[in-house]
Amino acid sequence: MEIQPKMPKSWNPASKPHKFCPGCGHGIVLKALGQVIDELGIQDRVVFGCDIGCSLLSWDFFNVDTVQTHHGRTTPVMVGIKRANPELIVIAYMGDGGGYAIGSQHLVNAATRDDKVSLILVNNTNYAMTGGQMAPTTMPGQKTETTPYGRDVTQAGYPMMGPEMVSAITQDNAYVARGSVAKFRQLKGYIKKALENQMAGRGFSFVEALSTCPTNWRTNAEKTWAFLEDKMTKQYPPGEFKVPAVKEE
Amino acid sequence: MGEKPIEGERKAFMTGNEAVAWAALAAGADIMYGYPITPQNEIMQYWTRLAPKYEKKFLQTEDELSAGFTTIGGVLTGRRAFTATAGPGNVLMQEPLSMAEAMRIPIVVAVQQRGGPSTATVIYSQQEVTLTCFGGNGEGLRVVYSTSSHQELYDYTIKSFNTAWKYRFPTFILGDGYQAKMRESLVLYDPAERGVEMVHPEPFVGKPGVPGEERTASHFRNTYNIEEELLEVLTKDIEEYEQMKPEVIEYSELNTQDPDILVIAHGVVFRSAAMAVDELTGSGEKVGYFRPITLRPFPQEQLRKAAAKAKQLLVVESAHGQLLKIVKENLYGLNVPIRTYLRPGVGITPEEIIDECKALLAGKEA
Numbered sequence A: 001m002e003i004q005p006k007m008p009k010s011w012n013p014a015s016k017p018h019k020f021c022p023g024c025g026h027g028i029v030l031k032a033l034g035q036v037i038d039e040l041g042i043q044d045r046v047v048f049g050c051d052i053g054c055s056l057l058s059w060d061f062f063n064v065d066t067v068q069t070h071h072g073r074t075t076p077v078m079v080g081i082k083r084a085n086p087e088l089i090v091i092a093y094m095g096d097g098g099g100y101a102i103g104s105q106h107l108v109n110a111a112t113r114d115d116k117v118s119l120i121l122v123n124n125t126n127y128a129m130t131g132g133q134m135a136p137t138t139m140p141g142q143k144t145e146t147t148p149y150g151r152d153v154t155q156a157g158y159p160m161m162g163p164e165m166v167s168a169i170t171q172d173n174a175y176v177a178r179g180s181v182a183k184f185r186q187l188k189g190y191i192k193k194a195l196e197n198q199m200a201g202r203g204f205s206f207v208e209a210l211s212t213c214p215t216n217w218r219t220n221a222e223k224t225w226a227f228l229e230d231k232m233t234k235q236y237p238p239g240e241f242k243v244p245a246v247k248e249e
Numbered sequence B: 001m002g003e004k005p006i007e008g009e010r011k012a013f014m015t016g017n018e019a020v021a022w023a024a025l026a027a028g029a030d031i032m033y034g035y036p037i038t039p040q041n042e043i044m045q046y047w048t049r050l051a052p053k054y055e056k057k058f059l060q061t062e063d064e065l066s067a068g069f070t071t072i073g074g075v076l077t078g079r080r081a082f083t084a085t086a087g088p089g090n091v092l093m094q095e096p097l098s099m100a101e102a103m104r105i106p107i108v109v110a111v112q113q114r115g116g117p118s119t120a121t122v123i124y125s126q127q128e129v130t131l132t133c134f135g136g137n138g139e140g141l142r143v144v145y146s147t148s149s150h151q152e153l154y155d156y157t158i159k160s161f162n163t164a165w166k167y168r169f170p171t172f173i174l175g176d177g178y179q180a181k182m183r184e185s186l187v188l189y190d191p192a193e194r195g196v197e198m199v200h201p202e203p204f205v206g207k208p209g210v211p212g213e214e215r216t217a218s219h220f221r222n223t224y225n226i227e228e229e230l231l232e233v234l235t236k237d238i239e240e241y242e243q244m245k246p247e248v249i250e251y252s253e254l255n256t257q258d259p260d261i262l263v264i265a266h267g268v269v270f271r272s273a274a275m276a277v278d279e280l281t282g283s284g285e286k287v288g289y290f291r292p293i294t295l296r297p298f299p300q301e302q303l304r305k306a307a308a309k310a311k312q313l314l315v316v317e318s319a320h321g322q323l324l325k326i327v328k329e330n331l332y333g334l335n336v337p338i339r340t341y342l343r344p345g346v347g348i349t350p351e352e353i354i355d356e357c358k359a360l361l362a363g364k365e366a
């Protein structure tokens, strides 16, 4: 992990230090996003939507217009905003439960409709806010509060491969990637491309961020990073799944 | 800007759904989001035919959850955004509506009631009264206009945008399958030409200036950390709802001086009630009516005043006691007998109400 010296300008200093647990990946994803907003100079045009899940804690995280929505419903709220006012740059920020379970119909349909929105989905392999139940992304064999003996895929199904699915249902103008909070620079680059894709009016953009949840994983710092870097990245390979060909402008 | 959809006054003969679409245009609605369900489909069908001519937008969503939440998104940008639904769609719509209620987002929804529970019929009912007035995990901080004619569908659709944007409570036009599908004459007009000024919609997000530097960032939330924090927000919302009441409550009444029967009905059933009362009065009976136009907020004082002078009340509705429940609650403590004629999911003719009244009057004389 790299230490970033100063707070992004687009952060709201009044709400810092932030409210995530120590060692939580959410803060790292939002730091990458903050820096991207600064670099793109879009603080006055961004509308940030946060889901219900631990992402709800980010409702006053940025000095950008922010709407906290319902569990799974951030995508349609942001789609609604973008449709009504395409000048705005909308970012839907959600967890894996919000995006892949309760709100999966919105993800699938916004992607196939090619809505010009950018989604950032935090994959921490569990429902963190509600105390660590199984999520669509819980790994085979992983113990959670509702898979106390480990996720038995014959009963509880297989992990949801989000970017793989999204890249299968989107057009060539979509941007789809999976990053990790363990590779800050790469993750930040993905988020930047996702926003640039929206700004260029090209197409739907989706970034899954592999993230940490030491609280519900019940891991110390060392085991937290080992789980993320060794286990999660094997199940969920980071990388770019779809990069639109950028025409000369 | 496209040309004005309606110039001057225009007589028309059309379905209620078409009237709603025209009214939304006349009100300056910018965008509709929706998911098909009978009997409201034609609202979006007419809207999609008319919209491009006037530079208006439409999004067909993946379900009513999305229709409600995208409409919220549209409203947040300061556009007049609306949706329409019915039955099971109205059930799904309650989740976004509870968010709109919590965050004071002026969403406008046309509901064309169909039979329930479940999928039931695609035809008609008055069974979405409880859901529309009190749906969601909230306190029913909504405005619900129950219309009874195509002219009213038109008038109250226009009015709904103003009520919503002025007071910032979710606002409903509550119609039904009969009103949606039948054809009837009405007058279309441009509200400005009738001196009706449209409330200017203010954006919630995306105002000019850099947040944190030139202006404060808008931070909208619906989650609170402690009970008291929520209570504070709700207390203010409830106070503002109470203050709004006298300004938005609407009702109509007839023969409320000392009637032997006061018929209480809303929506399209009120039409039958009015015809029944007219005929009974013509034959010398002392029968009146009271019609709440706003089901939320309810004309409590006005009904109590009328009911106190009546010998008995007759609540008539195409539901098994949804209006009745509201009436009873609002008349609590008043000692007047309440009779009922409840026909869940089916229409009610003037003749049925006349027969019912005659039986009651005969009972009284016996």
Ligand SMILES: Cc1ncc(C[n+]2csc(CCOP(=O)(O)OP(=O)(O)O)c2C)c(N)n1
Binding pocket: A052, A053, A054, A055, A070, A071, A094, A095, A096, A097, A098, A099, A122, A124, A126, A127, A128, A129, A130, A135
């Ligand atoms: C309609 C609805 N169902 C259930 C919940 C309860 N709930 C709140 S957060 C959450 C799960 C959050 O998990 P995820 O989306 O993965 O976010 P995380 O907390 O892991 O970041 C659930 C089930 C809710 N708020 N709303």
Ligand code: SF4
Binding pocket: A019, A020, A021, A022, A023, A024, A025, A026, A054, A124, A128, A129, A212, A213, A214, A215, A216
């Ligand atoms: S519970 Fe997990 S995801 Fe939520 S803030 Fe704590 S560490 Fe982060």
Ligand SMILES: [Mg+2]
Binding pocket: A053, A095, A096, A097, A122, A123, A124, A125, A126, A127, A128, A135
């Ligand atoms: Mg999660």
